[in-house]
Amino acid sequence: MMRALAVTPGEKDSLHLRDVPDPAPDGRQVLVEALAVGLCGTDSEIIAAEYGEAPSGQDYLVLGHENLGRVVGAPADSGLAKGDLVVGIVRRPDPEPCKACVAGEWDMCLNGKYTEHGIKGLDGFAREQWRADPQAMVKLDPGLEDVGVLLEPTTIVAKAWEQINRIGQRAFFDPHVAVVTGAGPVGLLAALLGVQQGLDVHVFDIVTDGPKPDIVRDLGATYHSESLPESGLRPNILIECTGVTPVVLDALRCRAQDAITCLTGVSGTGKQTPVDVGALNREEVLMNGVVFGSVNANRRHYDAGAQALAKADRDWLRRLISRRVPLADFAEAFKRQPEDVKVVLDLTRNTQEDPGHD
Numbered sequence: 001m002m003r004a005l006a007v008t009p010g011e012k013d014s015l016h017l018r019d020v021p022d023p024a025p026d027g028r029q030v031l032v033e034a035l036a037v038g039l040c041g042t043d044s045e046i047i048a049a050e051y052g053e054a055p056s057g058q059d060y061l062v063l064g065h066e067n068l069g070r071v072v073g074a075p076a077d078s079g080l081a082k083g084d085l086v087v088g089i090v091r092r093p094d095p096e097p098c099k100a101c102v103a104g105e106w107d108m109c110l111n112g113k114y115t116e117h118g119i120k121g122l123d124g125f126a127r128e129q130w131r132a133d134p135q136a137m138v139k140l141d142p143g144l145e146d147v148g149v150l151l152e153p154t155t156i157v158a159k160a161w162e163q164i165n166r167i168g169q170r171a172f173f174d175p176h177v178a179v180v181t182g183a184g185p186v187g188l189l190a191a192l193l194g195v196q197q198g199l200d201v202h203v204f205d206i207v208t209d210g211p212k213p214d215i216v217r218d219l220g221a222t223y224h225s226e227s228l229p230e231s232g233l234r235p236n237i238l239i240e241c242t243g244v245t246p247v248v249l250d251a252l253r254c255r256a257q258d259a260i261t262c263l264t265g266v267s268g269t270g271k272q273t274p275v276d277v278g279a280l281n282r283e284e285v286l287m288n289g290v291v292f293g294s295v296n297a298n299r300r301h302y303d304a305g306a307q308a309l310a311k312a313d314r315d316w317l318r319r320l321i322s323r324r325v326p327l328a329d330f331a332e333a334f335k336r337q338p339e340d341v342k343v344v345l346d347l348t349r350n351t352q353e354d355p356g357h358d
Contacts, residue, residue: 004127005037005330005345006060012049017330020062020123023131030074030134032086034347036149036324037126038066039333040185042119047334053120064126064345065090065118068140068149078134085140087151087306088125088132091116091296107159107296116296126327126345138302141310147317149344150189154305155297157190160239160262161197162304167260167290175236175260176200179228181251182241183212185320185342186264190239191221192316193308202235204228204247210339215319228254235259243267252280252291261291 001019008014023031043063046052054061067088074080093101094113100106106114118124140148168175178194180187183205194201201221205212208225216223224231228250236259240251243265251261284291297305309317322341325333333343 002128003327004062004123005064005327006062006126007047007052008059009046009052009054009061010049013047014049015047015063015330015334017328018060020127023129026131028075028133029131030078030080030086030137031072032069032088032130032132032137033072034067034069034125034128034130035145036068036347037064037124037345038149038152038185039343039345040066040153044334046119051119055121055123058123061118062123062125062127063118064124065116066149066152067117067125068145068151069125069130072129074134080134080137080139085142085145085148086137087140087148087302088117088130088137089299089302090119090152091298092122092136104300105298107298107301126347128347135299138299138306140306143314144306144309147309147314147321150185150317150320150342151302151305151309152297153185153342154189154193154309155301156186156264156294157193157239158304158308159297159301160190160264160294161193162301163292163294164237164239164260164262167292170290171258171288173236173258173260177202177233177235177256178237178239179204179233179235179251179255180239180241181205181228181247182265183207183216183223184241187239187241188212188215188219188320188341190241190264191216191219192312194237194239195220196308196311199237202231202233204231211319211322211341215316215341218316218319238262239264241265245271245273249273249275253283255287255289258288259290261289263291263293264295266295 004020071084093106098110100108115121178199180190181204203216204224213223234256238251238261240263323343
């Protein structure tokens with residue numbers, strides 16, 4: 001048996017440590033020792049019983065989708081070896097599968113029957129060990145051991161940037177200014193990829209102190225605590241990472257001709273916000289605007305994210321991880337601190353040789 005962080009889906013505030021079975025020996029799969037699990041708003045929403053689905057025949061769900069591990073044992077033909085750093089891919093194709101999943105685009109699943117580690121129908125990575133097929137994980141540069149847990153959120157913005165660049169090919173597109181709303185981990189990583197593309201990147205957030213303004217500036221981007229309309233900027237590209245309704249509306253209204261706006265933040269519901277839909281539609285049409293939503297990622301985006309992290313300044317990436325909390329102190333990890341950017345659970349342990357491989 002091994003320790004894992006789990007919830008009872010549908011039961012609010014049921015987060016707890018429990019013993020779960022060790023991964024069953026399987027000569028076709030890779031055995032991984034868990035090193036770290038990153039925490040995000042999705043985890044908090046599952047703990048609040050807003051969603052979350054246990055694996056079939058199980059009354060608990062092991063939490064954790066942002067992950068980093070080390071290979072303990074792997075099949076000879078897997079392309080992986082003991083000691084390799086890996087990240088497990090969160091979403092897996094639906095069992096039918098739909099045409100999108102067949103094409104490897106499970107992030108665009110058509111029937112909603114996909115599964116997701118730590119979220120929907122599959123145990124997450126907040127456990128001491130896990131197994132998966134070689135194609136369900138991505139190998140990382142060895143130098144990313146202390147920051148590789150950032151890969152999963154990086155995949156979200158790698159997909160966003162990929163689609164922005166593809167949409168830009170519809171016609172002439174020569175972007176210079178990019179705006180990111182929200183200086184959380186996803187927003188900061190979106191800014192990183194924008195700077196790597198040589199764009200003039202501006203990041204908007206409401207805080208005026210703490211680590212975020214300096215993290216943005218040291219990236220080579222510009223930090224703003226005023227609103228986007230107040231700034232007077234008219235960017236060519238906008239990536240909205242907050243889901244806050246007034247900020248979303250600002251992102252839809254304040255942009256240059258032919259601009260592309262990507263929405264990645266998931267908004268809450270139940271509150272009504274007056275919007276002149278006619279004026280918004282008129283402006284989008286007359287300015288050749290594009291607005292699209294983006295969620296999750298597929299293998300291609302994991303590979304792109306891994307490349308982006310490998311190119312990034314490691315000291316800068318380390319600053320995004322504000323706290324590393326032992327698994328046993330999981331309750332402290334979920335207590336928001338003023339200086340928090342990304343909080344990570346430390347799952348390191350000594351692991352025996354994998355009995356499933358020679």
